[in-house]
Amino acid sequence: MPSKPKPVRRLVIVLGDQLNADSAVFDEFDKDRDAIWMAEVPAESTHVWTHKARIALFLSAMRHYRDQRRAEGFRLDYRQLDDRGCRETLGEELVAACKRLKPEELAMVEAGEHRVQQQMEAAADEAGLPLEVHTDRHFYSTRDEFADHAEGRKQLRLEFWYRELRKKHNVLLDNAGKPEGGKWNYDADNRGTFGKKGPQDVPEPPTFRVHGPTKEVLELVASRFANHPGSLENFNWPTTPGQAERALEHFIATRLPRFGDYQDAMWTDQPFLYHAMLSSSLNLKLLDPRLVVAKAEQAYRSGHAPLSAAEGFIRQILGWREYVRGIYFLHMPEYLERNELGATAPLPEFYWTGETDMRCLSQAIGQTLEHGYAHHIQRLMVTGLFSLLLGVDPKAVHEWYLAVYVDAVEWVELPNTLGMSQYGDGGVMASKPYCATGKYVQRMSNYCTACRYNPAKATGEDACPFTTLYWDFLARNQKRLKGNNRMTMQLKNVERKDADDLAEIREQAERLKAELA
Ligand code: FAD
Numbered sequence: 001m002p003s004k005p006k007p008v009r010r011l012v013i014v015l016g017d018q019l020n021a022d023s024a025v026f027d028e029f030d031k032d033r034d035a036i037w038m039a040e041v042p043a044e045s046t047h048v049w050t051h052k053a054r055i056a057l058f059l060s061a062m063r064h065y066r067d068q069r070r071a072e073g074f075r076l077d078y079r080q081l082d083d084r085g086c087r088e089t090l091g092e093e094l095v096a097a098c099k100r101l102k103p104e105e106l107a108m109v110e111a112g113e114h115r116v117q118q119q120m121e122a123a124a125d126e127a128g129l130p131l132e133v134h135t136d137r138h139f140y141s142t143r144d145e146f147a148d149h150a151e152g153r154k155q156l157r158l159e160f161w162y163r164e165l166r167k168k169h170n171v172l173l174d175n176a177g178k179p180e181g182g183k184w185n186y187d188a189d190n191r192g193t194f195g196k197k198g199p200q201d202v203p204e205p206p207t208f209r210v211h212g213p214t215k216e217v218l219e220l221v222a223s224r225f226a227n228h229p230g231s232l233e234n235f236n237w238p239t240t241p242g243q244a245e246r247a248l249e250h251f252i253a254t255r256l257p258r259f260g261d262y263q264d265a266m267w268t269d270q271p272f273l274y275h276a277m278l279s280s281s282l283n284l285k286l287l288d289p290r291l292v293v294a295k296a297e298q299a300y301r302s303g304h305a306p307l308s309a310a311e312g313f314i315r316q317i318l319g320w321r322e323y324v325r326g327i328y329f330l331h332m333p334e335y336l337e338r339n340e341l342g343a344t345a346p347l348p349e350f351y352w353t354g355e356t357d358m359r360c361l362s363q364a365i366g367q368t369l370e371h372g373y374a375h376h377i378q379r380l381m382v383t384g385l386f387s388l389l390l391g392v393d394p395k396a397v398h399e400w401y402l403a404v405y406v407d408a409v410e411w412v413e414l415p416n417t418l419g420m421s422q423y424g425d426g427g428v429m430a431s432k433p434y435c436a437t438g439k440y441v442q443r444m445s446n447y448c449t450a451c452r453y454n455p456a457k458a459t460g461e462d463a464c465p466f467t468t469l470y471w472d473f474l475a476r477n478q479k480r481l482k483g484n485n486r487m488t489m490q491l492k493n494v495e496r497k498d499a500d501d502l503a504e505i506r507e508q509a510e511r512l513k514a515e516l517a
């Protein structure tokens with residue numbers, strides 16, 4: 001008979017995106033009296049219809065973490081998804097673990113998703129135990145620091161927060177404490193396109209061996225979640241801190257120098273281009289953002305990467321990543337319900353299959369299903385733009401993004417989706433809706449050359465649906481957007497449009513919406 005586990009003093013909860021060994025929750029960890037608790041539960045893969053690769057990444061990284069911690073002498077209570085009697089939710093598993101292990105108290109680092117934090121607190125209440133919640137020091141800034149920054153400001157903008165963090169953490173500053181090169185932001189240099197020749201010599205991403213827990217989990221996910229979206233065939237994401245650091249080194253050595261120039265560009269059958277592919281490693285906390293930023297700064301100082309590339313990259317991590325987290329925690333839980341534009345259309349079915357004759361969408365969604373990855377402009381200005389123009393319910397859009405990307409955790413996904421891409425928050429994240437015609441896609445990619453639609457046309461059989469819906473979007477939201485100075489030009493253009501032409505466009509838009517619904 002196996003001996004009954006000893007009661008523990010403190011049970012330390014580690015969630016699937018909290019895999020940093022130096023987390024604050026371990027500061028006073030006593031290996032003789034405390035234990036780590038982790039659980040894989042079905043609900044975390046099904047509360048949104050999760051991509052197989054995202055499930056596999058989380059489970060594999062968790063199992064690697066478990067094995068490492070055990071090897072270091074930590075006591076771990078770990079529930080596997082394929083264990084007999086595995087309960088549906090994290091809350092149920094935690095209550096059961098408390099009954100079994102009889103801890104005196106629980107501890108955790110604040111969860112990256114409001115829903116999960118609520119569940120942990122409810123489970124602690126049910127078990128009648130105190131729950132100590134620690135600040136997440138993986139990030140440069142705390143939630144309170146962001147709240148202080150936001151206090152009294154009518155409008156929040158990335159730029160001010162980013163500068164504050166650059167100064168505070170002495171990143172890319174010269175000896176006088178001024179920004180390197182004299183400017184804080186090289187965004188204007190980050191919008192290059194590939195021209196007709198297309199991208200040249202794009203480095204292959206590094207590959208990661210599938211073994212041990214990864215192999216085990218890929219098999220489990222393939223059989224248990226066979227009907228979930230996405231493929232596991234190309235699974236190639238770092239699942240350990242060692243692999244994540246290798247991915248970082250590879251990016252700095254091969255892709256960072258051109259990251260700046262081509263950050264916004266897209267190209268057929270080129271899913272990764274010069275992007276870092278580090279978001280999942282950062283969000284699971286396999287990788288420390290300070291290390292990532294330091295390596296990028298070092299690449300600039302050593303002359304390996306131009307300032308526009310290093311600054312452009314650092315801005316994403318020290319700037320955007322910290323900023324969206326601040327927004328999420330400042331506004332949750334009501335943020336999730338926001339729908340400034342009153343959008344109610346359902347998400348088109350092709351978002352789950354990639355089967356559409358719109359080339360840009362079939363490319364962006366196709367690679368998403370294949371890899372669980374699309375880069376920022378594909379997310380914002382292809383899939384995000386189309387659902388914005390179509391008027392899809394922002395919550396449905398949010399659930400799709402949360403489900404299909406390997407790096408999706410709600411604190412980062414929700415403000416980017418509901419806020420930045422859908423304008424559902426009415427301007428908290430972005431000062432205006434990111435709306436454009438198909439001509440934007442044409443300028444930034446080669447997708448339109450092989451598409452049956454014409455980005456310059458808003459009506460007719462070959463009219464680009466983005467272009468048709470763009471005018472319809474402006475016309476239907478004219479009143480709502482009127483007070484926004486940054487929309488003046490676009491709204492003027494719609495006002496100037498010939499009434500008959502606009503009516504024809506809007507009829508075509510209605511037919512399109514009906515087809516897609
Ligand atoms: P790179 O383009 O190489 O950028 C480097 C790093 O900067 C990223 O790894 C990421 O950590 C950070 N970063 C870049 N842009 C942002 C941003 N807008 N917000 C926060 N961090 C940023 N990012 C996620 O990590 N998880 C998500 O669930 C997510 N959902 C998104 C949904 C929408 C609608 C949009 C428009 C963007 C979303 N992003 C999300 C932001 C961004 O698209 C991804 O971080 C990026 O594409 C990840 O690829 P990469 O590592 O190659 O990034």
Ligand code: SF4
Nearest residue numbers: 358360438448451464
């Ligand atoms: Fe996309 Fe329109 Fe270009 Fe086709 S023509 S690829 S639908 S933007």
